[in-house]
Amino acid sequence: MQQADVQWSDEEKQIAKAALRRAYEQEVEALIDSIRNNASKISRLEEVWQLHDFLSAKRHAIDGRYDERDDFLMFTLSSLIKDGLLTKADLTGLTAGTQAKINLLARM
Amino acid sequence: MQQADVQWSDEEKQIAKAALRRAYEQEVEALIDSIRNNASKISRLEEVWQLHDFLSAKRHAIDGRYDERDDFLMFTLSSLIKDGLLTKADLTGLTAGTQAKINLLARM
Numbered sequence: 001m002q003q004a005d006v007q008w009s010d011e012e013k014q015i016a017k018a019a020l021r022r023a024y025e026q027e028v029e030a031l032i033d034s035i036r037n038n039a040s041k042i043s044r045l046e047e048v049w050q051l052h053d054f055l056s057a058k059r060h061a062i063d064g065r066y067d068e069r070d071d072f073l074m075f076t077l078s079s080l081i082k083d084g085l086l087t088k089a090d091l092t093g094l095t096a097g098t099q100a101k102i103n104l105l106a107r108m
Numbered sequence: 109m110q111q112a113d114v115q116w117s118d119e120e121k122q123i124a125k126a127a128l129r130r131a132y133e134q135e136v137e138a139l140i141d142s143i144r145n146n147a148s149k150i151s152r153l154e155e156v157w158q159l160h161d162f163l164s165a166k167r168h169a170i171d172g173r174y175d176e177r178d179d180f181l182m183f184t185l186s187s188l189i190k191d192g193l194l195t196k197a198d199l200t201g202l203t204a205g206t207q208a209k210i211n212l213l214a215r216m
Contacts, residue, residue: 028153035156039147045136045170048143052163059160062153 008070008098015093016073023085024066031058074098078105116181116206123201124181131193132174139166182206186213 008016035051042048065083067076080086081102091099116124143159150156173191175184188194189210199207 028156031153031156032150035147035150035159039143042140042143045139048136048139048163049167051143052160052167055156055160055163059157 008073012094012098013070013073015091016077017068019086019090020066020068020073020076020080022090023080024062027062027065027085031062074102074105078102078108081106116178120202120206121178121181123199124185125176127194127198128174128176128181128184128188130198131188132170135170135173135193139170182210182213186210186216189214 035055038051042051065076065079065085077086077091081088081090088099088103091102094102143163146159150159173184173187173193185194185199189196189198196207196211199210202210
């Protein structure tokens with residue numbers, strides 16, 4: 001499926017980017033909560049390196065996850081749904097056709 | 109300076125390895141305290157990645173710092189002194205010649 005298949009109106013782009021930023025803020029907030037909770041329980045070096053591994057994976061994921069360039073919006077939204085960071089309800093306001101394509105991509 | 113220049117008695121090896129392990133335990137304890145204190149104050153993603161960078165550097169340093177193989181003892185001790193993780197007083201019990209060589213290496 002090519003991105004060119006989907007025509008986004010300006011309003012749809014705004015809706016998509018608002019959903020994307022909401023997911024971003026929620027993921028960051030959850031990450032910070034998780035670090036604060038887990039770090040307070042660390043008592044062994046092994047647990048320090050587990051935290052380091054967790055942060056390495058999170059950094060890689062977050063760096064790649066929130067591409068809001070127009071050409072990538074559909075893929076960004078579908079991967080956020082796939083990863084449980086957005087739900088179908090967050091797509092409300094997009095055309096039925098765009099929603100269907102995003103949901104299809106999210107199941108791949 | 110070649111490691112072969114220094115002859116370690118069994119007693120000296122024990123003293124050296126005990127100092128090394130003491131430094132290791134102190135560094136690990138200080139690291140855990142630092143994480144617990146700093147993580148509780150994190151409120152922005154930038155600070156999460158600062159913690160990640162800090163852990164990456166610490167992991168690299170700690171992985172390389174505590175080599176207790178006989179052939180590396182002099183270099184391990186001198187780098188611990190150089191990095192402030194041991195003091196000259198921790199070398200008490202080693203021969204004067206060995207202490208002098210370790211201190212010389214630590215200033216390089």
